Amino acid sequence: MTARETSGSAGAAPGPAPDPESALARLADRHAAGYRSVGTMAYDIIRDAILDGTLPPGHKLRQETLAELIGVSRLPVRSALIQLEADGLVEFHDRRGAVVKSLSVAQAREVYQLRILLETEALRLSMAEMTDERLERLRELGRVADEEQEGAGFIDARTEFYAELYDAARHPIQWELIEQLRLKVGRYMLGWRLVGNDGHRHSHGELTDAVGAGDVGPAVELLRHHLEGVRDGVLAMLEAEPLTGAQPAARRRRGGS
Structure with missing residues (x-):
C-alpha cells in the first residue's frame, strides 16, 4: 500500500499552503460551544489540529499564540501540551519549547x-470470546468507519471499531498499549487512507466478515496483511517526504491506520 488517495481534484494545481494559525483559529471556532472545561477544549483542539495536519510534525507550539487563537489562558494550553x-x-525541547513530534x-x-x-x-483473544452481540456491534461500527472519508470523524469511527474488535472493555491494558503505538505513528497520518497499487482499500467490513466466519487463522492473516501494507505505505512516505514542519500542507494526503 504505497499509493494515497488525493483529497482534491485530479490534475488540479496545488494552491498555497494554508497558514496553520488561521486554520487553528477556524478549528477553535468549531469547538467553541459545548465545553464545560476550557482544559478539555484546549486539549481537543490542539490534538485535532495535530491529527488532521493543521499543525504538522516539527511545528513549534507557542503557548501564547495557541492561547490567543483558542481563546483561553496559557494555563489550560500548558496542561494540554503536557x-x-x-x-x-x-515533545518538549530545552531551547525550542514544545513542538509537534516527528517520526523517523x-x-x-x-x-x-x-x-x-x-x-x-x-x-486471537477477542475471537475466542466473541459473542453474537459483539459481532453485530462490530458490523455496525465497521459500516460507519467505511462510510467516513477522512478527518476527525474517520479517526473516531475507526477507534471505536478497533476497540470493539480487540475487546477493549475486557482487556483495557492491552488496548491502552495498542492505542499508544497507534498514536506514535499516527500524527496526522491517522486521518489518511492508504490504498494499494491495485486500487484496493482496506475495508473494516472485510475484516468483520473474516471474524464472523469464526476461523481465526484467515482473520489474523488478513489483519497482518493490512498492518504490513500500512507499514510499507508509511515507510515509503517517510522516505519520500520526511514529516517535518517544512512539509507543504498542499502535499498532505489522506490514508492510514
Missing part, C-alpha cells in the same frame, strides 16, 4: 513490528 506529550504527539523511518518500522505482534494476538 497531556499531548504523554500521548506521544508533542526506524521508529516507524519498530512501531509496526510491535503493532503486528500485539494486534494479531489481541484478535
Whole structure:
C-alpha cells in the first residue's frame, strides 16, 4: 500500500499552503460551544489540529499564540501540551519549547513490528470470546468507519471499531498499549487512507466478515496483511517526504491506520 488517495481534484494545481494559525483559529471556532472545561477544549483542539495536519510534525507550539487563537489562558494550553506529550504527539525541547513530534523511518518500522505482534494476538483473544452481540456491534461500527472519508470523524469511527474488535472493555491494558503505538505513528497520518497499487482499500467490513466466519487463522492473516501494507505505505512516505514542519500542507494526503 504505497499509493494515497488525493483529497482534491485530479490534475488540479496545488494552491498555497494554508497558514496553520488561521486554520487553528477556524478549528477553535468549531469547538467553541459545548465545553464545560476550557482544559478539555484546549486539549481537543490542539490534538485535532495535530491529527488532521493543521499543525504538522516539527511545528513549534507557542503557548501564547495557541492561547490567543483558542481563546483561553496559557494555563489550560500548558496542561494540554503536557497531556499531548504523554500521548506521544508533542515533545518538549530545552531551547525550542514544545513542538509537534516527528517520526523517523526506524521508529516507524519498530512501531509496526510491535503493532503486528500485539494486534494479531489481541484478535486471537477477542475471537475466542466473541459473542453474537459483539459481532453485530462490530458490523455496525465497521459500516460507519467505511462510510467516513477522512478527518476527525474517520479517526473516531475507526477507534471505536478497533476497540470493539480487540475487546477493549475486557482487556483495557492491552488496548491502552495498542492505542499508544497507534498514536506514535499516527500524527496526522491517522486521518489518511492508504490504498494499494491495485486500487484496493482496506475495508473494516472485510475484516468483520473474516471474524464472523469464526476461523481465526484467515482473520489474523488478513489483519497482518493490512498492518504490513500500512507499514510499507508509511515507510515509503517517510522516505519520500520526511514529516517535518517544512512539509507543504498542499502535499498532505489522506490514508492510514
